[in-house]
Amino acid sequence: MVDVTNYGVWPFSLPVAAERPPMPDESDREQARLLYALLRHEADELTRVLDADLTRRGTPRSTTESRRLARDLDEIRRCMAKLAARFPEATVTDAH
Numbered sequence: 901m902v903d904v905t906n907y908g909v910w911p912f913s914l915p916v917a918a919e920r921p922p923m924p925d926e927s928d929r930e931q932a933r934l935l936y937a938l939l940r941h942e943a944d945e946l947t948r949v950l951d952a953d954l955t956r957r958g959t960p961r962s963t964t965e966s967r968r969l970a971r972d973l974d975e976i977r978r979c980m981a982k983l984a985a986r987f988p989e990a991t992v993t994d995a996h
Contacts, residue, residue, distance in 0.1 A: 924987065932987035939980050946973040 924932070950969055953961055961969075984991045 929987055929989060932983055932990040933992075936980060936983050936987070936990040939976050939983070943973060943976045943980065946976065 946969055950966065950973065953966075
């Protein structure tokens with residue numbers, strides 16, 4: 901039960917919402933699985949590109965471009981870690 905006796909006095913304080921986010925439903929979990937799969941694919945692709953150290957034209961990659969790609973890869977991995985922490989089931993891969 902909420903105490904409403906102080907609601908008429910300014911400044912008043914409203915009940916604080918719970919610290920924990922609401923439990924995700926099935927659509928949230930499915931979106932997390934799809935996003936995680938897309939991020940994993942992008943991370944794999946960026947890793948492959950960075951490991952090749954050549955551009956599509958076969959010329960050596962510039963340091964600036966390599967740093968940008970590495971920064972993008974770090975951001976993708978950070979997002980994947982946050983998704984995995986919030987939706988551990990999103991990291992499970994389908995067998996088919």
